[in-house]
Amino acid sequence: MTPPTTSQTPVAEPDQARRVRSTGTAATRVLGIATIVTMGWLVAFGLGFSPADRDQEDAVRIMYVHVPTVWLAYLAFTVTAACSALYLFTKQHSLGFDRVAGASAEIGVVFMALTLATGMLWGKLTWGVYWQWDARLTTTALLFVSYIGYLAVRGLGGSHHQRARRSAIIGLLAVIEIPLVHWSVRLWRSLHQEATVLDVDGNVDMDGLMLFSLFVGVIAFTLLYLWLLLHRSRAMAMEDQLDDQGLDRAIDARRAEVAS
Amino acid sequence: MITALSPGLVAMDNAGYILGSYALTFVVIAGFAVRVLRGGRRLADRIDDDDKYWT
Numbered sequence: 001m002t003p004p005t006t007s008q009t010p011v012a013e014p015d016q017a018r019r020v021r022s023t024g025t026a027a028t029r030v031l032g033i034a035t036i037v038t039m040g041w042l043v044a045f046g047l048g049f050s051p052a053d054r055d056q057e058d059a060v061r062i063m064y065v066h067v068p069t070v071w072l073a074y075l076a077f078t079v080t081a082a083c084s085a086l087y088l089f090t091k092q093h094s095l096g097f098d099r100v101a102g103a104s105a106e107i108g109v110v111f112m113a114l115t116l117a118t119g120m121l122w123g124k125l126t127w128g129v130y131w132q133w134d135a136r137l138t139t140t141a142l143l144f145v146s147y148i149g150y151l152a153v154r155g156l157g158g159s160h161h162q163r164a165r166r167s168a169i170i171g172l173l174a175v176i177e178i179p180l181v182h183w184s185v186r187l188w189r190s191l192h193q194e195a196t197v198l199d200v201d202g203n204v205d206m207d208g209l210m211l212f213s214l215f216v217g218v219i220a221f222t223l224l225y226l227w228l229l230l231h232r233s234r235a236m237a238m239e240d241q242l243d244d245q246g247l248d249r250a251i252d253a254r255r256a257e258v259a260s
Numbered sequence: 261m262i263t264a265l266s267p268g269l270v271a272m273d274n275a276g277y278i279l280g281s282y283a284l285t286f287v288v289i290a291g292f293a294v295r296v297l298r299g300g301r302r303l304a305d306r307i308d309d310d311d312k313y314w315t
Contacts, residue, residue: 020315023300043282047272058272062281069285110292117288118281125274224289231296234314238303241311 023234031227038220045213053210059125060210062118068217070115070140072225074178076108077147079229081175084168095240096233098164101171103232105150107225112144127191135184136192143181146174160240 024032046064053060083101087093119137120130131137154167180187185194206214272278309315 020309020312021301021304022297023304023314024297025314039286047278047282052272058274058278061272061278065281065285107292110288114285114288117284121277121281121284125277228293228296230314231300234312235296235300235303237313238300238307238311241307242303 023231023238028227028230031223031230035220035223035227038216038223041216042213042220045209045216050209050213051207056126059122062122062125064213064217066115066118066122067214068221069111069118071218072221073108073111073115074182075222076104076111076225077143077171077175077178079104080108080147080150080171084171087164088168088172093161093164095160095164096237098160098168099233099236099240100229102151102154102167103229103236105147105154105171106232107228109144109147109151111221111225112140112147116140116144132191134191135188136181136190139177139181139184143174143177146170146177150174160243 042064046061050061050064052058080101083097083104087095087097087101090097119140123132123137124130150167150170153170154163156163156166158166184190185192304312
């Protein structure tokens with residue numbers, strides 16, 4: 001008697017079938033696609049459709065990546081400070097706030113590094129030098145180094161709550177540098193130009209298509225920031241989970257050793 | 261001075277610096293994004309779904 005034929009389609013083990021193997025969800029996928037589309041618009045408007053500037057000529061095109069990266073770095077560091085405050089000053093002392101603070105700081109450091117690099121390329125074209133120990137450049141470099149320090153402190157040993165408390169204090173202190181960076185061009189004599197968008201009088205002194213290109217850049221980098229923040233904070237939650245599991249196993253092994 | 265044609269067919273002065281700044285930005289972002297995604301996948305394989313709050 002011939003045994004009944006079975007389907008040749010491999011059937012996944014129930015445990016494997018339901019396992020989620022990434023930090024992605026439908027929302028992050030939509031966000032990721034929107035980020036790629038707006039980045040494409042940024043390239044089209046920044047390098048193509050927007051006109052050259054009367055004074056800066058084509059060097060102004062670097063502004064469409066330089067300015068959004070610094071604004072989003074400011075936003076990222078502000079989110080770090082806000083989440084640090086929420087961790088420290090709420091009763092729950094939720095580690096979720098700490099992880100968002102840490103993830104946001106990592107993204108902010110990447111954006112700030114890009115700000116410095118694109119700013120150096122713009123400086124070479126406009127000022128003739130890559131770097132000058134000018135007030136704006138120096139305070140920006142200081143801000144960058146401060147958040148490298150913040151990330152280094154997060155990497156020190158100790159419990160999750162010790163890490164959260166230490167880094168939250170630094171996150172709240174480091175954010176004070178942002179107004180200093182922003183106002184440095186007014187406080188000291190600086191090579192760096194003052195704000196073109198929203199100056200002290202609230203004026204926007206830019207051509208319409210240039211302003212639109214900058215707006216596209218800000219939207220693209222904001223979407224990118226949100227996408228990265230969701231993925232990185234979820235990965236950090238899993239890192240903490242694995243740390244806890246490792247600690248539990250070590251304690252169990254020690255107890256078994258003592259009992260035997 | 262390097263000159264190139266931009267997508268809008270406008271001659272661009274100092275194209276090396278300008279295109280370099282865009283290329284650098286996108287390469288760094290792509291590298292960081294890949295690192296974040298790969299790290300997440302590696303960790304997700306070792307954690308139960310019940311412990312993933314986004315599932």
